[in-house]
Amino acid sequence: MERKSYSAGAVKMSFWFMEFRKVVSLLAEGKSLDEIKELNKEQNIFGAPTTLRSEQIYSTVAGRVRTLDESFCSVFLESDVASQKLFALVAAMAYDTLFFDFVYEVVREKMIIGSNSFADSDIRIFFKDKQLQDEKVAKWTDATLNRLGRCYKTMLFEAGLTDKGKDERKILKPILDPVMQRWLEDHDMEACVSALIGVR
Structure with missing residues (x-):
């Protein structure tokens, strides 16, 4: 990818x-x-x-x-429909590297450690880390980062990956359709599979 x-x-x-x-x-x-x-x-x-x-x-x-x-x-x-939404989410992740990193580094990590939810503070920490790593992100305003965080939460909710909690979002770990999972793995998108199901 x-x-x-x-x-x-x-x-x-x-x-x-x-x-x-x-x-x-x-x-x-x-x-x-x-x-x-x-x-x-x-x-x-x-x-x-x-x-x-x-x-x-x-x-x-x-x-x-x-x-x-x-x-x-x-x-x-x-x-x-559930698998189609996950396909659309994978496409959004492949299209937007920062969004992919968010799902991979925040949502996946939470699933791995068994804490199955993330809070607004996790989103803020993610963006703070990215601002230290990337000059471009460092220049973005807090308003932009807040809007991005809201957008990421909406996309994950609409894809069926989280609930709509106010300050904390519960992660609804998907069960990947084997045909979809095989297709992703056959097309060098194993990282997306790991991000969705929360594995190392």
């Missing part, structure tokens, strides 16, 4: 599961991402409130889809 430079772009993003599913379905019907982009321009296929938002959704969802080998489409479409 390719590591990209850290980005705070997630503050403008959402989990966009239904939109992700729509793009995968259109790809499975034989459309290319470029054709889906045109279709979105003409028909606002995501039902976005503005053209700008519509383009933003397409750009992010297409970026996430591109991080996965196209052979995932058939596995995704044959999976149940």
